[in-house]
Ligand SMILES: *[C@@H]1O[C@H](CO)[C@@H](O)[C@H](O)[C@H]1NC(C)=O
Ligand SMILES: *[C@@H]1O[C@H](CO)[C@@H](O)[C@H](O)[C@H]1NC(C)=O
Ligand SMILES: *[C@@H]1O[C@H](CO)[C@@H](O)[C@H](O)[C@H]1NC(C)=O
Ligand SMILES: *[C@@H]1O[C@H](CO)[C@@H](O)[C@H](O)[C@H]1NC(C)=O
Ligand SMILES: *[C@@H]1O[C@H](CO)[C@@H](O)[C@H](O)[C@H]1NC(C)=O
Ligand SMILES: *[C@@H]1O[C@H](CO)[C@@H](O)[C@H](O)[C@H]1NC(C)=O
């Protein structure tokens with residue numbers, strides 16, 4: 001910075017002789033729509049809607065009294081540009097603005113109503129050359145503010161130029177579009193968010209960083225009655241162009257199961273939302289995303305209390321829409337809004353969700369996105385509403401392999417792992433391994449896919465996978481292998497029982513019981529109004545049966561199964577993190593599964609979700625919740641079907657599920673990167689078709 005940061009130079013108005021009349025430039029005016037409860041402002045600009053954070057602005061330039069400065073003046077769309085050269089040319093400004101238009105979905109030229117040119121170089125004196133002056137004259141912004149380093153030249157322009165110093169404050173200011181309050185002696189820059197309509201109704205509501213210095217989030221309280229959609233605030237990507245943190249500027253949706261400070265964590269239940277307070281801290285897993293530079297844009301819908309409820313059993317929330325195919329397919333459960341929103345919106349990069357029994361993997365399968373259930377214990381679930389503490393995990397939805405891996409490698413780090421007292425398992429080691437597997441185990445108890453066209457897509461993928469990594473393929477019947485073990489190894493019935501205990505107890509104790517008793521007290525003995533999935537379970541829950549001892553025993557059963565699995569089935573060798581990987585399908589086998597129950601009644605052309613094949617001893621979704629392994633959903637293609645909703649042919653995504661030994665998550669991610677580089681895996685499109 002060229003000037004001493006503490007020198008507040010005040011403002012100098014230089015009204016130079018008007019030599020050239022500026023051409024009038026047509027810019028859409030800012031249309032004030034609404035001031036929120038907290039003093040933030042929604043406005044229209046052109047055909048877009050924006051939200052400006054006025055309450056806690058990004059930066060204030062000039063002004064002696066901060067307390068009063070930021071509330072005065074009129075709101076003006078502003079563009080902030082930085083220049084580091086001594087002579088600033090029209091070409092420089094043009095390139096910068098063109099870069100903004102091309103690289104950001106929030107900026108528009110309507111923000112050029114105010115222009116601030118800051119100095120981010122080392123020179124204490126800068127000038128605008130004649131071409132730059134001409135350019136600015138043609139632009140004729142209502143306000144032109146230059147850093148004091150430009151002050152030494154008197155410019156013959158017909159626009160009023162204001163010079164502002166106080167560079168200590170400007171340090172917070174980054175390039176990009178703003179909504180600014182311009183007063184006599186100060187300019188207050190409020191962060192702007194473009195408000196996107198969540199037209200697939202995947203979110204509960206939008207949220208944004210309140211910038212209060214305490215890490216609090218504010219909910220978007222703006223509603224357009226013409227549509228019934230939440231409005232999701234998305235900040236300019238330009239703000240993070242100079243930010244070197246690994247997730248800088250990535251926009252992330254959060255399942256409403258994770259705490260975000262200042263927001264209610266509803267778990268998809270209005271009753272629960274009614275009895276609890278807003279979270280007073282952000283979940284560590286979510287805070288890590290913020291610390292890495294990620295931008296949280298809102299809370300998305302989930303099956304209530306993270307259950308596996310079918311679409312037609314959702315009562316409290318309106319079931320989210322899947323953008324794929326005929327728009328009437330299931331989003332699955334419980335991280336439904338996460339997979340479907342990543343499949344729907346280019347303006348969203350990732351969604352974070354949880355998987356206890358299938359809740360990342362199946363929503364990824366039906367939306368044709370990348371999604372993972374990590375190894376048990378890879379991510380802390382502190383301040384996340386639990387289902388079964390020893391079976392819960394947290395995963396990431398993405399459309400792009402390299403982005404997904406970048407996110408994962410920065411998010412899942414050793415200090416975020418769970419303690420063995422939570423998982424009940426041997427310590428987790430998760431090396432960033434390039435020790436790839438030697439064998440593909442094709443699980444014959446779950447495959448082939450029911451739709452032969454989809455099986456063809458899978459076979460092509462297997463061909464490509466094994467070619468790239470030099471692997472062999474073997475048919476493998478896991479049910480037979482488990483059946484065939486000695487008595488010491490727990491079988492599926494015992495494992496189903498143990499998982500049932502684990503999944504029932506934690507949530508009942510932390511959510512069900514307090515909700516039921518609070519409701520009973522508040523509403524004359526009534527049971528809370530909740531969806532059917534948990535109503536019966538909680539109604540008949542017997543505390544005398546579900547003891548700490550039983551929980552402990554159940555963890556012991558699970559532990560014995562995992563130890564066997566990791567020594568006999570998927571194990572590490574000197575050369576491979578996981579000697580083999582298993583392929584199966586958590587999705588629909590290439591058949592449509594509709595959100596409307598009766599449309600799924602033809603068993604030959606449609607399917608329900610979570611159907612256990614007659615040749616399998618257990619639902620495939622339960623394998624990794626039991627064995628602690630990593631299971632990822634990988635989109636590999638699409639197949640046609642005749643829609644009973646649009647009555648034309650539509651394309652449905654085909655995905656494959658891939659299981660590796662617990663701790664080999666990064667081995668899989670390194671494989672996906674290699675397959676993406678080889679062109680085998682693709683970046684997924686948003687909208688009706690994934691490819
Ligand atoms: C919004 O305005 C832009 C620029 O004026 C225009 O290109 C675009 O087509 C408009 N979009 C809609 C949906 O009207
Ligand atoms: C600039 O950032 C610092 C640190 O984040 C903060 O303390 C200060 O209040 C900010 N200034 C403005 C004007 O927002
Ligand atoms: C100054 O900002 C411009 C435009 O944002 C950028 O291209 C340039 O790298 C920055 N220079 C420095 C020294 O930060
Ligand atoms: C958050 O609230 C809980 C009780 O509801 C309290 O125990 C805890 O100390 C609070 N944390 C902070 C950071 O205020
Ligand atoms: C797998 O093994 C189980 C148990 O032995 C058997 O019932 C089933 O038919 C087998 N499935 C296939 C496809 O071979
Ligand atoms: C069952 O176990 C026996 C003896 O350990 C072994 O020979 C056989 O191959 C096993 N069968 C399967 C399907 O794993």
Ligand SMILES: *[C@@H]1O[C@H](CO)[C@@H](O)[C@H](O)[C@H]1NC(C)=O
Pocket residue numbers: 493494497
């Ligand atoms: C599983 O639980 C059921 C019902 O509680 C019980 O009857 C059965 O014996 C259990 N099975 C095993 C293998 O633990």
Ligand SMILES: *[C@@H]1O[C@H](CO)[C@@H](O)[C@H](O)[C@H]1NC(C)=O
Pocket residue numbers: 548549552
């Ligand atoms: C659970 O088991 C562990 C050891 O496996 C033991 O230390 C602990 O006391 C047990 N707790 C209960 C409630 O049985």
Ligand SMILES: *[C@@H]1O[C@H](CO)[C@@H](O)[C@H](O)[C@H]1NC(C)=O
Pocket residue numbers: 598599600601602642644
């Ligand atoms: C869906 O359409 C097919 C014809 O393509 C028809 O045979 C079937 O009965 C329809 N199913 C439902 C549930 O409407």
Ligand SMILES: *[C@@H]1O[C@H](CO)[C@@H](O)[C@H](O)[C@H]1NC(C)=O
Pocket residue numbers: 602603604
């Ligand atoms: C499904 O296919 C089977 C075998 O092709 C056929 O026998 C049956 O009638 C079909 N069911 C329906 C509802 O079309």
Ligand SMILES: *[C@@H]1O[C@H](CO)[C@@H](O)[C@H](O)[C@H]1NC(C)=O
Pocket residue numbers: 459460461463464678679680
């Ligand atoms: C994948 O395999 C198929 C044939 O099995 C081949 O036609 C195709 O080119 C391969 N794709 C890539 C990207 O290697």
